[in-house]
Amino acid sequence: MSEPALKEKKEVHTFPVEPKDEHNLKLLENVHPESWTNPEPKARYHVVVIGAGTAGLISAAGSAGLGARVALIERHLMGGDCLNVGCVPSKGVIRASRAWQDAREAHERFGGPVVPADARSDFGAAMARMRRLRAGISIHDSARRYQSLGIDVFLGQGRFVSPDTVEIDGKRLRFRRAVIATGARAAEPRIPGLAAAGFRTNETIFNLTELPKRLVVLGGGPIGCEMSQSFARFGSQVTHLNQEAHILPREDVDAAEIVQQAMIRDGVHFEFNMKCVEVRRQGAEKVVVFERGGLRHEVVADEILVAAGRAPNVEGLGLEAAGVRFGKRGVEVDDHLRTSNQSIFACGDVASRFQFTHVADAQARIVIQNALFFGRSKASALTIPWCTYTTPEIAHVGLYEKDAKKKGIEVDTITIPLSTVDRAILDGADEGFLRVHVEKGSKEGRIAGATLVAEHAGDMIGELCLAVTHGIGLKKIASVIHPYPTQGEAVKKAADQWRRGALTPTVKKVFGTFFKVFK
Numbered sequence: 001m002s003e004p005a006l007k008e009k010k011e012v013h014t015f016p017v018e019p020k021d022e023h024n025l026k027l028l029e030n031v032h033p034e035s036w037t038n039p040e041p042k043a044r045y046h047v048v049v050i051g052a053g054t055a056g057l058i059s060a061a062g063s064a065g066l067g068a069r070v071a072l073i074e075r076h077l078m079g080g081d082c083l084n085v086g087c088v089p090s091k092g093v094i095r096a097s098r099a100w101q102d103a104r105e106a107h108e109r110f111g112g113p114v115v116p117a118d119a120r121s122d123f124g125a126a127m128a129r130m131r132r133l134r135a136g137i138s139i140h141d142s143a144r145r146y147q148s149l150g151i152d153v154f155l156g157q158g159r160f161v162s163p164d165t166v167e168i169d170g171k172r173l174r175f176r177r178a179v180i181a182t183g184a185r186a187a188e189p190r191i192p193g194l195a196a197a198g199f200r201t202n203e204t205i206f207n208l209t210e211l212p213k214r215l216v217v218l219g220g221g222p223i224g225c226e227m228s229q230s231f232a233r234f235g236s237q238v239t240h241l242n243q244e245a246h247i248l249p250r251e252d253v254d255a256a257e258i259v260q261q262a263m264i265r266d267g268v269h270f271e272f273n274m275k276c277v278e279v280r281r282q283g284a285e286k287v288v289v290f291e292r293g294g295l296r297h298e299v300v301a302d303e304i305l306v307a308a309g310r311a312p313n314v315e316g317l318g319l320e321a322a323g324v325r326f327g328k329r330g331v332e333v334d335d336h337l338r339t340s341n342q343s344i345f346a347c348g349d350v351a352s353r354f355q356f357t358h359v360a361d362a363q364a365r366i367v368i369q370n371a372l373f374f375g376r377s378k379a380s381a382l383t384i385p386w387c388t389y390t391t392p393e394i395a396h397v398g399l400y401e402k403d404a405k406k407k408g409i410e411v412d413t414i415t416i417p418l419s420t421v422d423r424a425i426l427d428g429a430d431e432g433f434l435r436v437h438v439e440k441g442s443k444e445g446r447i448a449g450a451t452l453v454a455e456h457a458g459d460m461i462g463e464l465c466l467a468v469t470h471g472i473g474l475k476k477i478a479s480v481i482h483p484y485p486t487q488g489e490a491v492k493k494a495a496d497q498w499r500r501g502a503l504t505p506t507v508k509k510v511f512g513t514f515f516k517v518f519k
Helices: 022-031 054-065 080-084 087-110 123-141 143-148 222-234 253-265 357-373 401-406 422-427 462-470 474-478 489-501 505-517
Strands: 045-050 070-074 152-155 159-162 165-168 171-180 184-186 214-218 237-241 269-271 275-282 285-292 295-301 303-306 310-312 344-346 386-388 393-398 411-417 433-439 447-454
Touching: 022 080, 022 123, 022 143, 045 054, 045 357, 054 070, 054 080, 054 143, 054 171, 054 357, 070 165, 070 171, 080 087, 080 123, 087 123, 087 222, 123 143, 143 152, 171 357, 214 222, 214 285, 214 295, 222 237, 222 253, 222 386, 237 285, 237 295, 253 269, 253 393, 253 447, 285 303, 344 357, 393 462, 401 411, 401 447, 411 489, 422 489, 433 489, 447 462, 462 474, 474 489
Parallel strands: 045 070, 045 171, 070 152, 171 344, 214 237, 214 303, 237 269
Antiparallel strands: 159 165, 165 171, 184 310, 275 285, 285 295, 386 393, 393 447, 411 433, 433 447
């Protein structure tokens, strides 16, 4: 290990699945069936994968599809965070909250029906819908499906006992290559009284069946912002506590500000530049104490959501026995995703600073190439987009302007307000913008990075992801016909603006002379 004092903890992290209704029982039957019997291990596997989240599932399925003998081990729920406590349930909740807000605003904004102030809303039904949809999607990540792909699926705690062997339930699995894909979990901040008072994370917030009247959210990142806005729209009194001066500190300040103001309009109350110092119980209530400017303040909550960072799942894996170095940030890997044990690779949240499902997928594909075919694919070569699913959404790909400057890349920046895009105006969604950073002097208008703030930014950013990944500049984008009217027309507007600016004074002078001659 790079940190000699850091020893692997033996505790294994799991989380409850509640309530035990028909939807969650169906989910569990797919992702951790109670009647499952582990197979007898083969003499030796080409690949043993530990962890059946996105990175592990792709690693296992891709390897098996190529004809390799594969074993897949999962100690908790197949599908990992994404299916069970991340992307899938959160987007189900977000969609329901958007529908509730749309109904409230239908009359004022679009002349629709008036929703009475005392209209009945059913939070329990919204959450049941999420659980039903999650259970339906879970078939794709189920133990039986991966068994049908020819993979030996083992449910239980797997642990390295030597550099080429994993043990599970007393059975030993020898391997040629192994992949660590155990993911990460919500980190617990060191706030006195927090654990005793009780709190929720993304792993337990989706277990709720009743709407908390008062919700305190800790953390100004994507998860905290998405859930703050959603629960405020459901009707919770939400107080969002942030150590920073504004939310989403990774994003451009003006982009984050648009989202922040939208959240305030939806009823979220923010406290910035503060530090949580204590949490205590007060009967059935929870009191969060924070400091700012030397003064102490208190806010009372029925529930606390902690969304303040992630911790890698390295416990109970026997990494020391395998000769795999790890630290506080997870398993250490090189650019080819190989660990300090040359036969073992790692990918996904346990080994990456980019903790997104689509990154775990992409890294797993790199691992398959490098582990099975002596490939030299590099994780650093990936162009990684991301999106925060608030209303409006913020999507980004490539470099921010500040990052380009650090790399010594000079850029020209084009910003297209959505208030100039007809479809955004007609949709009543004209708050936001497209910002494109173009490499200065590039004749093709090569794009260094782009940020999009729009209601469906995550769906719209794909064209720019393609452009940044494959070096397609604004010159070619300007030649593409975009359907009208769409919000995606903002990309064409940016390309047209660049093309107009690309005309040099000399070229303009030549054209001017031409049109004077041919009157």
